[in-house]
Structures are given as structure tokens and as C-alpha cells.
Amino acid sequence: MRHFISVHDVTNIDALVSKALSYKGDPLKDKKLGANKRIGCLFLNPSMRTRLSTQIAAQNLGMDVIVFNVGSEGWALEFEEEAIMSGNTVEHVKDAAPIMGKYFDILAIRTFPSLKNREDDYSELFIKQFVKYAGIPVVSLESATLHPLQSLTDVMTITEEIQKSKVKRQASKVKIVLTWAPHVKPLPQCVANSFAQWINAWKQTEFVITHPEDYELSKEFTDGATITRDQDEALRNADFVYVKNWSTYNDYGKIYCNDPEWMLTKDKLSITNNAKVMHCLPVRRNVELSDEILDSPSSLVTEEAGNRVWAAQAVLTEILNG
Ligand code: CP
Numbered sequence: 001m002r003h004f005i006s007v008h009d010v011t012n013i014d015a016l017v018s019k020a021l022s023y024k025g026d027p028l029k030d031k032k033l034g035a036n037k038r039i040g041c042l043f044l045n046p047s048m049r050t051r052l053s054t055q056i057a058a059q060n061l062g063m064d065v066i067v068f069n070v071g072s073e074g075w076a077l078e079f080e081e082e083a084i085m086s087g088n089t090v091e092h093v094k095d096a097a098p099i100m101g102k103y104f105d106i107l108a109i110r111t112f113p114s115l116k117n118r119e120d121d122y123s124e125l126f127i128k129q130f131v132k133y134a135g136i137p138v139v140s141l142e143s144a145t146l147h148p149l150q151s152l153t154d155v156m157t158i159t160e161e162i163q164k165s166k167v168k169r170q171a172s173k174v175k176i177v178l179t180w181a182p183h184v185k186p187l188p189q190c191v192a193n194s195f196a197q198w199i200n201a202w203k204q205t206e207f208v209i210t211h212p213e214d215y216e217l218s219k220e221f222t223d224g225a226t227i228t229r230d231q232d233e234a235l236r237n238a239d240f241v242y243v244k245n246w247s248t249y250n251d252y253g254k255i256y257c258n259d260p261e262w263m264l265t266k267d268k269l270s271i272t273n274n275a276k277v278m279h280c281l282p283v284r285r286n287v288e289l290s291d292e293i294l295d296s297p298s299s300l301v302t303e304e305a306g307n308r309v310w311a312a313q314a315v316l317t318e319i320l321n322g
Contacts, residue, residue: 001318003131004139006146007201020156020314027060033320034063040104044071045112050141053308054108060313079129097133106319107134110141113188115253137319147190150280151198153311157304158240161276171204177238179231180211181288182258183245191280192246193221200224210234214248214256238272243279243289266292276300
């Protein structure tokens with residue numbers, strides 16, 4: 001693997017998941033693999049899980065890690081080609097990225113969308129410019145439209161649950177539902193896009209997406225899933241319910257509906273097949289997801305966030321092995 005930007009960088013999802021699970025069983029087994037290698041983790045936006053889990057993963061492989069909060073501590077970067085830099089940006093990525101390429105062996109970057117202009121966000125200019133100019137492998141720590149480390153973790157967590165379940169189930173009999181949830185702020189579509197992209201590429205399970213009118217996602221990511229506005233119908237017999245808010249895609253970056261009826265409750269969960277509930281976190285309690293679910297045995301959110309370490313470790317190993 002050269003870069004890790006989307007599911008398209010992965011040749012075998014199950015093999016990558018197995019590697020992640022193997023690190024969960026034995027975190028330090030490849031402690032020498034990253035000796036004398038350094039990863040730079042650049043954050044243009046806030047993070048807790050991604051930041052900490054990626055550092056731990058790199059350290060488990062013996063790598064040096066430097067975290068740089070570019071968004072709050074660095075020079076404001078310019079990403080447009082041929083920009084006349086007479087505004088607020090101080091340094092062009094064309095100048096900054098090759099320097100990162102000298103300092104690091106792997107560059108990992110988090111950069112959120114503006115949610116102002118869909119074409120700009122979906123062009124993924126920021127991460128593409130780092131890939132173009134850094135000259136070293138680039139890992140997405142969440143980009144304008146995708147969050148691949150989260151999605152790999154999610155597939156890993158689902159796989160682990162299927163393997164753990166007392167009643168052995170074939171993945172093909174498993175039903176996964178991605179449901180929209182209310183939120184007070186317009187959020188990116190990244191996690192939902194990425195989850196849909198990975199579950200569709202995985203091709204192991206039944207996959208249903210449910211959301212209110214106006215919250216359609218890009219077909220680029222959802223094609224292959226069943227899509228319905230009837231949340232109850234979607235939830236019926238579900239084995240996994242992935243809860244996430246996203247803002248509108250068509251009339252870009254808006255909140256059209258904040259209907260609390262869309263929040264998953266224990267009542268709604270009763271029509272599932274005793275489903276496990278997932279969320280990437282952070283979560284707005286009693287807006288996106290109720291306390292009664294988050295604090296119940298149905299919730300996988302803490303296990304899921306813990307698994308972020310092993311997913312990141314599997315990806316870094318693939319890159320270090322070239
Ligand atoms: N899920 C996730 O990416 O969390 P952070 O934003 O805290 O990294």
C-alpha cells in the first residue's frame with residue numbers, strides 16, 4: 001500500500017481486518033517494523049480518537065511520532081494552484097509538503113470540508129495536494145468527504161462481533177443499517193460516505209441506508225445499498241445499526257430536518273434483531289443517540305473507538321511494508 005485515502009487503496013478488506021484483529025491480540029508483535037521511521041500527524045481540525053489512536057499505533061510499531069496542529073499552530077496554508085497569495089494564506093502547500101516529505105517517512109492528515117461549496121469539498125483538493133507534493137505515503141485521518149480509518153475500524157468491529165456471536169452467523173445473513181440522526185449543527189458527510197463505501201466494497205452483508213427527505217448522499221458511495229425513508233422498515237431485523245448525522249448533500253451543507261423522531265431509542269431497537277449500535281463519536285447524547293442506548297449493552301461505541309488503534313496499526317504496517 002502506498003497511500004491510505006479511501007477503500008480503493010485496499011486490495012483485500014478481510015485481510016486488512018484480520019491484521020487489525022491480530023494486533024488487538026498482540027499489539028507489540030511488530031515493534032521493530034517502524035524502527036528509525038517517523039510519522040508526522042498534521043491536524044487542520046480537532047480530533048481526540050484519531051489523534052491518540054494513530055500515535056499509539058505508530059508507537060506500537062516502534063515509530064517516532066510528531067503531531068502538528070497546523071490549523072491552530074502553523075502558518076495558514078494555500079492549496080489552490082497559481083494562487084495570488086495576497087489574502088490570509090501564508091505558505092503554499094507546494095512549498096510546505098515537500099519539506100514534510102524530508103522530515104517524515106509517512107504523513108497523516110486531517111482536514112475537514114468547508115461545507116460551503118460542494119464541488120470544492122468533493123474535489124478533495126487539500127489531501128490531493130499533499131499526495132502530489134509530499135513525495136511520501138499519505139494517510140487520511142479524515143478528509144473532506146471520507147474517513148477511511150474510521151470505516152476500517154467499523155468493518156473490523158462488525159467482523160469481531162460476528163465472530164464473537166454465540167449463534168454463528170454467515171456475514172451474508174447479517175443486516176447492517178446506516179441511519180441518519182438529528183444534530184444541532186451541519187456536519188460533514190464523511191463518516192456516512194465512507195461507511196457506505198466500505199460496506200458496499202466489502203460485499204458481505206445486506207446493507208440498508210435510511211434518512212429523511214433531502215438527506216440523500218452521493219450515489220458514488222451509496223450505490224449497492226437499499227435506501228429508504230422509512231426508518232422502522234430499515235431497522236426491522238437489523239443486526240447492526242450505525243447511527244450518524246450528516247448535513248444535506250444536494251442543497252449542500254444545510255440542516256433541513258432536526259426531527260427528534262429520528263433519534264434511535266430502545267423502543268425502536270426492539271424491532272431489530274437485538275442489534276448492536278455503533279457511532280464514530282463524538283456523539284451528542286439525547287440528540288443523536290439516547291442515554292438508554294449509549295449506556296446499555298447494545299452499544300459498541302467504546303469498543304469501536306478502542307479498535308481505532310488496531311485499524312491504524314494495520315494500515316501503517318501495510319505502508320511500512322511498501
Ligand atoms: N471518530 C473520530 O474520528 O473521532 P475524533 O474526531 O475524536 O478523532
